[in-house]
Amino acid sequence: MKPLSALIIEDEWPARNYLVELLRDTGSFGDIAAVTSVEDAREVIERPELGIEVAFIDVRLVDRPGDRSGLDFARSLADLASPPAVVLATASAQYALDGFELGVVDYLLKPFTLDRITTCAARLLERRRPPPQGAARRRLVARKSNSLVFLDLDGMLAFQTVDRLTYVHHVDGVFSMDLSLNALGAALGSRVLRVHRNWLIAPAHAQGLSRLAGELIVEVGPTLRVPVSRDRAREVRQQLLENTVGIRQPG
Incomplete structure (x- = not known):
């Protein structure tokens, strides 16, 4: 199956780099764009040739206490005709309800582990997979x-x-x-x-x-x-x- 293309928005460089490594270690990801700000993330999303399929988004940015710009960015992706899947990757569990309302595919809590990222990758790939012949019709x-x-x-x-x-x-x-x-x-x-x-x-x-x-x-x-x-x-x-x-x- 073709590898997934991903965008990471995370302004803490250790977490950002570690997440890139974990995504690559799963063997399920190809192109990965890692950025530090919402502004840079918008530039990546607005380049259709990159074909971003999933966005891993931190909710709060450390240089803006109390800011939810990551969550606002996730919400804005729904305005696209073909939005990428969204995975919230954050240190706090308090935004789980926001994630449910946004329809996110997964909710990752720091510190990330390879097993957890591998499970997330499997969910993302499953969204691509056509239903098997003879499977019960989804309604x-x-x-x-x-x-x-x-x-x-x-x-x-x-x-x-x-x-x-x-x-x-x-x-x-x-x-x-x-x-x-x-x-x-x-x-x-x-x-x-x-x-x-x-x-x-x-x-x-x-x-x-x-x-x-x-x-x-x-x-x-x-x-x-x-x-x-x-x-x-x-x-x-x-x-x-x-x-x-x-x-x-x-x-």
Whole structure:
């Protein structure tokens, strides 16, 4: 299997260098970018040719007491159309709930060990692995009134947040969900695409792109029209046009 590409944001050089060594010792990682600040991390993430698949992020930076800029950076990654998986790597367990709400893949506590990093690498690689033939079909579970509803993944059209509540638009209807968009994006991976702070769509059901009052709109399924935020418009358009033929695309 192709090695993982990783970004580490950690401003304590012993911890940073040791984590790089441990990642390499697992044999599961190829390119590793290690930086000390959020600003440097943003520059790495904004270079798509690096193909960063996972970000190991310290929550608090030692030169800014009380600062949570690492956590804020992790939260901002959800704004990307194809965000990397996030692993929080920190000295404190107090941010575990934040990690759950962000949908992080793993939560590593210092001091790091090779066994723990190897387990983390296995989880990351498992996210890549297609389900074996004959495996039980994975399904969504949502709420309708006081009941739970099980939904086929192939029928999901989009996910939306409204007033901090999450809804799934599905071929079988609209239902409420307990998870945040960040957590859903982490769980569903390439099956969904972030097009707006309040929207994830299933690219498999995208049926068209149009503009309304200067705003890019994705037509999903037969009736759903989803807005694309301006800062994501170019990336969303490029991803939806991948593996298509019929129009001339910019080089």
